[in-house]
Amino acid sequence: MTVADLSPLDDPFGSALRGRHRAFARTHGSALAYQPDVSVFYAHPRELTAADFTDLATLAGPDGLVGLRDRRGELPAGWSVLEVFDLVQFTGEHVAAVADPALTRLGEDDVPEMAALIEETKPGPFLPRTIELGDYLGFRDPATGTLLAMAGERAKPDGWTEISAVCTRPAARGRGLARRLIAAVAAGIVGRGDLPFLHTTADNPACALYEDMGFIHRSTVPLEIVRVPERTH
Structure with missing residues (x-):
């Protein structure tokens, strides 16, 4: 290995x-x-x-x-x-990367809705051209088409790709959407030959999810x- x-x-x-x-x-x-x-x-x-x-x-x-x-x-x-x-950095060398066909690939036409979701949930900065940095996936309400959750890619240091913009509308939380999105984004990263990592803040409750998924704390x-x-x- x-x-x-x-x-x-x-x-x-x-x-x-x-x-x-x-x-x-x-x-x-x-x-x-x-x-x-x-x-x-x-x-x-x-x-x-x-x-x-x-x-x-x-x-x-x-x-x-x-x-x-x-x-x-x-x-x-x-x-x-x-x-x-x-600022907490987690590495995901051993995270299970699982593609999910139920998720939607997001593009430039989706940016206004993505920006609105970011504004509501505040996972971190997302600007008009952030989507150009990598692939983004979303989960839409099957009944209404509303974007309920998303995650994507940001920095790409040598050999690694950062998972970023992980967020879920409050009404859709508790359904495992973040876990599915992270695993699916990781699948795309690993498929290209990179390894996933991510940043968050020490007070973010999502740290428990990341650790449960197998992410390893590297630095604060x-x-x-x-x-x-x-x-x-």
């Missing part, structure tokens, strides 16, 4: 933006970011210097927001921390949402 190379997951968005997602990348010096209508995520050195912060500020723009993952180094004057999350690091000052020097 081949041992999975975990090193790309140390900087998953950087690995993706330098590799399979480079078509979506904006770069300035040491800083990388997705195009602003694709994803909110940035990549940066763990040990940040003044020059690195200047690069991040150039990409974000004055008064812009940047997510700093496991930052080392002091924030420059004028930068402010708005929120801090405990701080994710800071910081604001760039209106003027940088």
